[in-house]
Amino acid sequence: MGKESVCIVGSGNWGSAISKIAGRNILNNPHQFEKRLPMWVFEETLDEKMGGGKLTDVINEKHENVKYLPGIALPENVVAVPDVLEAVKGATYLIFVLPHQFLGKTIEQLKGHIQPGTKGLTLIKGVDVKNDKIQIYADLIEKELGISCSSLSGANIANEVAQEKFSETTIGYRNEEEGKVWKSILDSEKFKVSLIEDVAGVSLCGALKNIVAVAAGFIDGLEWGDNAKAAIMRIGLVEMKNFGLEFFDNVKSATFLEESAGVADLMTSCMGGRNRKVAEAFARTGKSFDELEKELLGGQKLQGAATAKEINSFLKSKKRVEAYPLFKAVYEIAYEGRDVESIVTGVSKSKL
Numbered sequence: 407m408g409k410e411s412v413c414i415v416g417s418g419n420w421g422s423a424i425s426k427i428a429g430r431n432i433l434n435n436p437h438q439f440e441k442r443l444p445m446w447v448f449e450e451t452l453d454e455k456m457g458g459g460k461l462t463d464v465i466n467e468k469h470e471n472v473k474y475l476p477g478i479a480l481p482e483n484v485v486a487v488p489d490v491l492e493a494v495k496g497a498t499y500l501i502f503v504l505p506h507q508f509l510g511k512t513i514e515q516l517k518g519h520i521q522p523g524t525k526g527l528t529l530i531k532g533v534d535v536k537n538d539k540i541q542i543y544a545d546l547i548e549k550e551l552g553i554s555c556s557s558l559s560g561a562n563i564a565n566e567v568a569q570e571k572f573s574e575t576t577i578g579y580r581n582e583e584e585g586k587v588w589k590s591i592l593d594s595e596k597f598k599v600s601l602i603e604d605v606a607g608v609s610l611c612g613a614l615k616n617i618v619a620v621a622a623g624f625i626d627g628l629e630w631g632d633n634a635k636a637a638i639m640r641i642g643l644v645e646m647k648n649f650g651l652e653f654f655d656n657v658k659s660a661t662f663l664e665e666s667a668g669v670a671d672l673m674t675s676c677m678g679g680r681n682r683k684v685a686e687a688f689a690r691t692g693k694s695f696d697e698l699e700k701e702l703l704g705g706q707k708l709q710g711a712a713t714a715k716e717i718n719s720f721l722k723s724k725k726r727v728e729a730y731p732l733f734k735a736v737y738e739i740a741y742e743g744r745d746v747e748s749i750v751t752g753v754s755k756s757k758l
């Protein structure tokens with residue numbers, strides 16, 4: 407059997423930031439990984455103002471993702487690969503880090519091409535909803551690709567992590583041994599990984615906090631101040647935890663209340679994230695989320711509004727929309743023309 411090797415499936419803002427840590431950590435790792443770290447890049451031609459050329463060529467020549475993580479030097483062993491099947495060939499550890507909208511199609515391409523025994527780790531913040539069925543992406547990846555899959559989420563604004571400012575993150579592992587290997591690939595002095603046995607809790611925190619971050623952006627757009635923002639975070643955390651406990655087995659309250667994946671990611675996203683930023687612009691301008699995403703994010707993708715829609719359709723199918731008034735308000739404001747100022751109507755009932 408050959409050496410173990412890692413591949414990153416995705417190369418946006420977060421995928422590129424993570425490639426910097428993983429690229430370094432695999433060079434001197436007790437597990438003796440292959441030194442080359444392939445990163446699948448959804449190929450595109452850059453605008454002239456970014457210098458033109460294919461994104462993969464530019465990453466491999468400059469060792470910088472000039473579109474999604476400009477100004478950050480990537481390790482030279484990180485190699486951009488435009489063909490996803492070529493990127494994953496021979497890899498035994500796969501890191502999935504795509505906007506959730508694109509995972510389904512990517513999995514279809516990968517089916518039948520992943521070797522048995524491969525381990526996965528998803529960094530994707532979102533959930534898969536089909537009518538009255540909901541599943542976390544770690545479960546989807548496990549079922550569709552036949553591999554074991556853990557989940558990483560935390561208070562991790564990618565640009566700050568890439569600049570090596572201190573942050574924490576949480577890995578929910580399938581089994582402890584796998585968790586330890588993932589930690590050896592991703593932990594660093596400035597990016598502290600905690601391991602817990604709660605894959606669903608970690609995944610749900612990452613998905614649901616994006617809905618709350620949209621609500622926080624509405625509060626900023628309304629200029630209602632810090633007390634109102636704190637109220638939205640409290641209520642949002644209650645709904646996140648209640649949702650996890652109601653619809654998933656073995657989810658732990660402590661993941662929501664004590665981990666970086668839970669309360670800390672909620673706070674950073676409500677203060678500094680892209681969902682917050684675009685929702686603030688929505689409240690100020692009345693333009694749609696799609697329009698604002700294009701205007702404000704330079705090709706990066708929003709997750710919060712889409713997740714609010716998906717969660718709303720799931721809750722409708724379960725006749726439980728009214729039990730989650732903040733999630734309901736975010737969906738109706740974003741998609742159904744409800745007045746932004748009604749964001750707090752009926753929400754303060756939510757209790758821990």
Ligand SMILES: NC(=O)c1ccc[n+]([C@@H]2O[C@H](COP(=O)([O-])OP(=O)(O)OC[C@H]3O[C@@H](n4cnc5c(N)ncnc54)[C@H](O)[C@@H]3O)[C@@H](O)[C@H]2O)c1
Nearest residue numbers: 417418419420421448503504505508530531563564706707
């Ligand atoms: N950016 C952050 O600060 C951050 C931090 C933690 C977690 N996350 C999560 O990581 C995941 C990935 O987000 P990101 O910020 O790295 O991405 P991004 O929003 O920065 O970039 C969009 C990416 O989507 C790719 N893309 C565009 N069209 C595509 C298609 N048709 N098929 C496949 N890929 C396509 C682009 O090439 C680009 O890599 C998301 O779930 C996000 O919530 C992001």
Ligand SMILES: O=P(O)(O)OC[C@H](O)CO
Nearest residue numbers: 560561562563679680681
């Ligand atoms: O910028 P956002 O809103 O997509 O959030 C980024 C990360 O999830 C923060 O941990």
